[in-house]
Amino acid sequence: MSISRNKDQQPQLSRRALFTGLTQRAQQSLEVQETVQRTIPRPPNAVDEDIFTRLCNQCGECEKSCPESVIRLEHGFPTLDLEYSHCSLCGQCQNVCPTPALSHTQQDIGLRARVAETCINAYGFCDACQNSCPSQALEWRDGQRPSINNDQCSGCGVCQSDCYLGAIHLIPR
Numbered sequence: 252m253s254i255s256r257n258k259d260q261q262p263q264l265s266r267r268a269l270f271t272g273l274t275q276r277a278q279q280s281l282e283v284q285e286t287v288q289r290t291i292p293r294p295p296n297a298v299d300e301d302i303f304t305r306l307c308n309q310c311g312e313c314e315k316s317c318p319e320s321v322i323r324l325e326h327g328f329p330t331l332d333l334e335y336s337h338c339s340l341c342g343q344c345q346n347v348c349p350t351p352a353l354s355h356t357q358q359d360i361g362l363r364a365r366v367a368e369t370c371i372n373a374y375g376f377c378d379a380c381q382n383s384c385p386s387q388a389l390e391w392r393d394g395q396r397p398s399i400n401n402d403q404c405s406g407c408g409v410c411q412s413d414c415y416l417g418a419i420h421l422i423p424r
């Protein structure tokens with residue numbers, strides 16, 4: 252790791268050394284398969300939040316590539332806005348990212364689906380969300396509100412988009 256000194260003779264890590272260290276940290280995190288740490292909704296393969304904001308170079312390529320237009324740059328960093336649409340987990344944002352910021356193997360946006368009591372399937376019939384979940388996290392049951400498996404849910408919001416009554420919401424994990 253190369254160290255240079257500024258005019259006050261304080262040791263400083265070079266940008267290359269810092270980037271290499273952060274990349275190694277991201278790879279170590281993947282090797283032990285930690286649950287991805289998330290405080291803000293991010294594109295599905297974002298690495299842990301503390302290293303994400305140091306690896307992301309704020310180029311905005313992910314925002315431009317998203318076919319669902321759900322990526323917004325906030326303070327220069329991509330966040331997911333799933334209020335009016337959903338993430339199709341297509342992987343385009345990961346494909347175009349020039350850094351390891353979207354290199355996590357887990358597709359976890361950091362949100363979880365919740366089914367409200369206004370779901371009419373509990374006292375009538377509706378199966379609009381029955382086949383919507385690409386992660387098999389939503390279990391539809393006749394005469395009941397669907398249940399969500401938190402461990403399998405990625406927070407993609409497809410079920411929310413499919414519920415025409417607005418009974419499914421996304422909340423922080």
Ligand code: SF4
Pocket residue numbers: 294295316317318319320321322337338339340341342343344345
């Ligand atoms: S996975 Fe696809 S739809 Fe989801 S945020 Fe990335 S580019 Fe957009």
Ligand code: SF4
Pocket residue numbers: 363364383384385386387388389399403404405406407408409410411
């Ligand atoms: S339960 Fe809903 S938000 Fe969660 S993964 Fe399935 S479709 Fe996406």
